[in-house]
Amino acid sequence: MKSxxxxxxxxxxxxxxxxxxxxxxxxxxxxxxxxAASPAAQPPASIDFANAREMPLxxxxxxxxxxxxxxxxxxxxxxxxPGSSPGDSGSGEESPIxxxxxxxxxxxxVQPQGQRIEPAEFGTSNHPFTTARxxxxxxxxxxxxxxxxxxxxxxxxxxGTFVCSAALIKxxxxxxxxxxxAAFGQSRYYTNWTFVPxxxxxxxxxxxxxxxxxxxxxxxFNGADSCAQAGVVCQNDVxxxxxxxxxxxxxxxxxxxxxxxxxxxxxxxxxxxxxNQLGYxxxxxxxxxxxxxxxxxxxxxxxxxxxxxxxxxTGGSSGGPWLVxxxxxxxxxxxxxxxxxxxxxxxxxxxxxxxxxxYGGLSGYKVKQMGASPFTSAxxxxxxxxxxxxxxxxxx
Numbered sequence: 443m444k445s446x447x448x449x450x451x452x453x454x455x456x457x458x459x460x461x462x463x464x465x466x467x468x469x470x471x472x473x474x475x476x477x478a479a480s481p482a483a484q485p486p487a488s489i490d491f492a493n494a495r496e497m498p499l500x501x502x503x504x505x506x507x508x509x510x511x512x513x514x515x516x517x518x519x520x521x522x523x524p525g526s527s528p529g530d531s532g533s534g535e536e537s538p539i540x541x542x543x544x545x546x547x548x549x550x551x552v553q554p555q556g557q558r559i560e561p562a563e564f565g566t567s568n569h570p571f572t573t574a575r576x577x578x579x580x581x582x583x584x585x586x587x588x589x590x591x592x593x594x595x596x597x598x599x600x601x602g603t604f605v606c607s608a609a610l611i612k613x614x615x616x617x618x619x620x621x622x623x624a625a626f627g628q629s630r631y632y633t634n635w636t637f638v639p640x641x642x643x644x645x646x647x648x649x650x651x652x653x654x655x656x657x658x659x660x661x662x663f664n665g666a667d668s669c670a671q672a673g674v675v676c677q678n679d680v681x682x683x684x685x686x687x688x689x690x691x692x693x694x695x696x697x698x699x700x701x702x703x704x705x706x707x708x709x710x711x712x713x714x715x716x717x718n719q720l721g722y723x724x725x726x727x728x729x730x731x732x733x734x735x736x737x738x739x740x741x742x743x744x745x746x747x748x749x750x751x752x753x754x755x756t757g758g759s760s761g762g763p764w765l766v767x768x769x770x771x772x773x774x775x776x777x778x779x780x781x782x783x784x785x786x787x788x789x790x791x792x793x794x795x796x797x798x799x800x801y802g803g804l805s806g807y808k809v810k811q812m813g814a815s816p817f818t819s820a821x822x823x824x825x826x827x828x829x830x831x832x833x834x835x836x837x838x
Contacts, residue, residue, distance in 0.1 A: 465477060470828055472824065473658070473825060474658055474663040476656040476657075488603070492542035495603070496758035497622055500800075502675050506744070507742060509569070509714075512742040513713065524708075527826075529591070529699050530694070530698050533696050534698075536696070538649075541644055565809050566810070569811050570738075575727065588768060592720040594606075597635045598632060607721035607761050608622070608762070609700055613694030615685070615826060617761075617763065618760075620658045621673075621760060621761075622681065623681040624656075636652050640732070641722065649693070651692075651693045654685070654686050656681060656683050657829055659680070668746055679796075680821045681825070687836075703787070707789075714739065715739045716739070719764050720733070723759040724758035725755075735751070735754060737751040737753060745813060753812040759797045762797045763795075767792055771784070798813050
């Protein structure tokens, strides 16, 4: 049954709602929905693109087990039947906006030639990964599909502007971390989310897009979520945002959008997965360029069934997509000997999680591991279906 809670009512209950006075917070079963008071296509003046700060990355205190230990502990882990929803490449039509002066005009320059080749990276966790710019040498790769479906997310908390990362999974539906949308356990939403797909050093090649609605699981909103560490390593640090259309169009019509998988899509029987992580960590290129990280991930049942990867990313990457099968699929023509074909769960550009937490502090940054809440039929599917039922045009 649907219940309605007005912002004034939340305030009266002692829950500080960071919303406009007339905005609504409504509960639809297990989902809590924020609806902006006066949806507007253009970002409000309160969004400071030039001086935004990273949303602090939730910091885990306890180290996860080794991959071998996690695989042993999770040998009996069972999920529902894996499933996915496909993405689309979009038209690629640009509508560039200069949001702020480039932070560093020289930031696009490549590194000097002849640098010593380094081995694969890993921290004290011994979890290998590779983190690098998405942009190729002398090329803004981030504005091409599939990368352009990811972007930078700006929003207000109180009087400040903060940044996370996010990605389109329907023409007008953006997925990010719940901690980029609401304060865990405080029944409090942030405001004025503005998504900039393919953001590149102050430039918005596909424009900027505001949100009309925000959706999180009620258990995350009120703090009842199942967490290995309250508010940090949780089962449902996942949120979706419905974008306001511009001239009747949603951003995914130009940028395209990723698909999304759930209930173990892309994971093998040992709960392992190869993750391609995208985001805008402020510690790398000042958060002005999209970064890509590749690492094998594993599910840790002790860490609220979160997926663990090795990564160099930091604050600002929160909410960035974790994908399987990132890239344009090759054509298997002519047929190769032995009937070679794509393997199981081969759907391209499929989001199976978003950056949820990492390790902070001087000692924490040496660990170089990050985690993501699992995508399940009980969170991502329910969130998207609820959003699409309320705003069908955003999903068509």
